[in-house]
Amino acid sequence: MEFREAKDKFIQTWGTLATQWGINRSMAQLHALLLISPEPMTTEDVMEQLQISRGNASMNLRDLMDWGLIYKQLKAGERKEFYVAEKDIWKVARQVAKERRRREITPVVEVLNDLKAIDASTPEAQEFRRVMEGLSSVVGFADNTLNAVIKAEENWLMSQFLKVFR
Amino acid sequence: MEFREAKDKFIQTWGTLATQWGINRSMAQLHALLLISPEPMTTEDVMEQLQISRGNASMNLRDLMDWGLIYKQLKAGERKEFYVAEKDIWKVARQVAKERRRREITPVVEVLNDLKAIDASTPEAQEFRRVMEGLSSVVGFADNTLNAVIKAEENWLMSQFLKVFR
DNA sequence: TTGTAATTTCAAAAATAATTGAAAGATAAT
DNA sequence: ATTATCTTTCAATTATTTTTGAAATTACAA
Missing domain, CATH: 1.10.10.10 (Winged helix-like DNA-binding domain superfamily/Winged helix DNA-binding domain)
Known part of the structure; x- marks a missing residue:
């Protein structure tokens, strides 16, 4: 080419x-x-x-x-x-992770925390709270992953993943 | 509320x-x-x-x-x-990871492999290849992360992350 | 079959997002 | 202080995406 x-x-x-x-x-x-x-x-x-x-x-x-x-x-x-x-691609990745975390994860965490607070008297409300709690844990995972990228040394994180997941 | x-x-x-x-x-x-x-x-x-x-x-x-x-x-x-x-939120997350991988990562990997193949005779082409190689490694990391989610047992992965990154 | 209830399709309309280009706003040289 | 060069802004336009709604299709029951 x-x-x-x-x-x-x-x-x-x-x-x-x-x-x-x-x-x-x-x-x-x-x-x-x-x-x-x-x-x-x-x-x-x-x-x-x-x-x-x-x-x-x-x-x-x-x-x-x-x-x-x-x-x-x-x-x-x-x-x-x-x-x-910025030419350092891992720095670019960290930067994107940082911004997405700030712009997307943080606000969602706040909303979910609010929504988890309703009292689960009816079956509907109970289901609702279950879902909110589940979502919180997934969002928490996403947050941790982004943090991992943000804080990671250039190649360390990737090599870890390569080792564990084949 | x-x-x-x-x-x-x-x-x-x-x-x-x-x-x-x-x-x-x-x-x-x-x-x-x-x-x-x-x-x-x-x-x-x-x-x-x-x-x-x-x-x-x-x-x-x-x-x-x-x-x-x-x-x-x-x-x-x-x-x-x-x-x-689907009410199992971790299953939902796995499903989303699976689909995004299939729809977004896989095609990009292919394009990058093509683009890496140019011969780097000029300085421009050399820079180009450097960038493509960098992107490949980042995309590879994203791929591994999604795979981790896809294959992970419900809580195992998250607990790992929680342990390591505070 | 024939009729009826439910679902899907898709061209047209509406809503949203991106882009233009010219005017206004900077900044620096004369 | 004036002019020339460059940058930013934003209302208007254009492009893209989403939604509608009615017709076509499918699925079932009588």
Whole structure:
């Protein structure tokens, strides 16, 4: 496979995949593009490569920064801002785990704690509480897993998993 | 909190949350509703409770069955079909892990293997391959984690995590 | 069979999400 | 202080996804 072809396929695949995960295509493609770019890129660069508007680029680059997945870089003498992706993929994974935990797990834990508190007088309410308790334990597991990723040393965690689960 | 209120909040919260994950609201709400219902429900029942159309109910109930999260149940003498959710939450988690693995991880592994195969002659191509290799290892980790969930005994895995990560 | 109840399908409509592009807002050089 | 360059914002547009509802299909009973 040619490099150009591979590059396009990667950006395209990442974009498609992202939508399955509730992430918009432009953001995923921007990240993909910066990940594989050895050089920092300007807004103009990414606009041209992905054929997207200035506004789209600006907003999604900001979102990627909020996720801690890319950084702004200033070049001496240059007026423009350059962007670079975090290249350490395990750091990227940790960062994503951290953000998803913060944005998705934490709020759910709170809601479930509230909902567990109803008094289980009727059979319906009893069933309800059983489900809430079950969900709490699953969410707790997800939380622990994300924490494991967040705190893990680069290869340690994976090697553990590889050892135990075949 | 009243039971009715708690129930509404749960269904509502689950529906909202789902959209963040790329799952449509009706499907998530249907699942939530069936999860907390002690009795099997008919299509009419769910249509009324969630205020959704027949077509919507039909399609999303089918999708939930494809995910292995609910079952059809026939009652002797009754013409209608009844639906029940899988109530064992850890089984639900295993089922979701299994499906996400099949639908999301497996295809990505294949694409990455293809993309890793380009020859790294230019600096760009070299960077590209480095990224692909990094992604492969992260995806491999995700795969292992999902497998762990899929194969795990109900409480064993969680207790392990609780022990190790505080 | 024929009729009836229930379910599924799918084109059209509605709702939601993403993207554009031009104006407003910065920032730095002159 | 003015101009030129670059960035951000946001209302309007476009694209995508979800939902509807009525027709077609299926399943069963008389």
